[in-house]
Amino acid sequence: MKRNKRLIIVVTGPSGAGKSTILKDLPQDEFYFSVSHTTRAPRPGEEDGKHYYFVSRSVFLEMIERDEFLEWVEVFGTFYGTAKTEIEKAFTQNKHLVLDIEVVGATRLKSYFGSDAIFIFIAPPDLQSLKTRIIQRGTENEAEVQNRLKRAKEELRFASWFDYVIVNENLEKSKELFFSIVKAELSRPYRNPQWKYFLSNFNLNL
Secondary structure (H helix, E strand, C coil): CCCCCCCEEEEECCCCCCHHHHHCCCCCCCEEECCCEECCCCCCCCCECCCEEECCHHHHHHHHHCCCEEEEEEECCEEEEEECHHHHHHHHCCCEEEEECCHHHHHHHHHHHHHHEEEEEEECCCHHHHHHHHHHHCCCCHHHHHHHHHHHHHHHCCHHHCCEEEECCCHHHHHHHHHHHHHHHHCCCCCCHHHHHHHHHCCCCC
């Protein structure tokens, strides 16, 4: 079976685990960051089409009816989903695809992408650290923080389903580990341009 030469990275984990912070150093000229749709209101500083596609509940439900999502999930009354067109956007630009999505949505994509994607779970070192990070964001009230923590406990049960787990206790070490995984995956023979050059240069057909 022909393998996908472009790398598909699905990153997930509890809200506040540090996924976005770890991902932000990936070069944008090589990696396309999938933009999810959501029905929640923008937070201060968020831009439509950059952080999310902010749509109404009715528009989101219409997209579900038209089977336009790779995956979608409802969290605390808010819908989140990844449109199928995000794959096209990435590969049209000849870039690797990066999806930063909810845990439930990520598990659904395992059956969709199979071995064409790598699945990385970012976990907090402990729930107290996670609570501190969520509070420091200043975007949730106390009840919402408690809901996030309750959901995080359930999401952590899924960690063993993924290809890699990074416990984000030290940000720099977590980034180093993340980039080591990406580099290793890009070194696989069917993705490695240097290996392809070697084969053609020496007239090898392996």
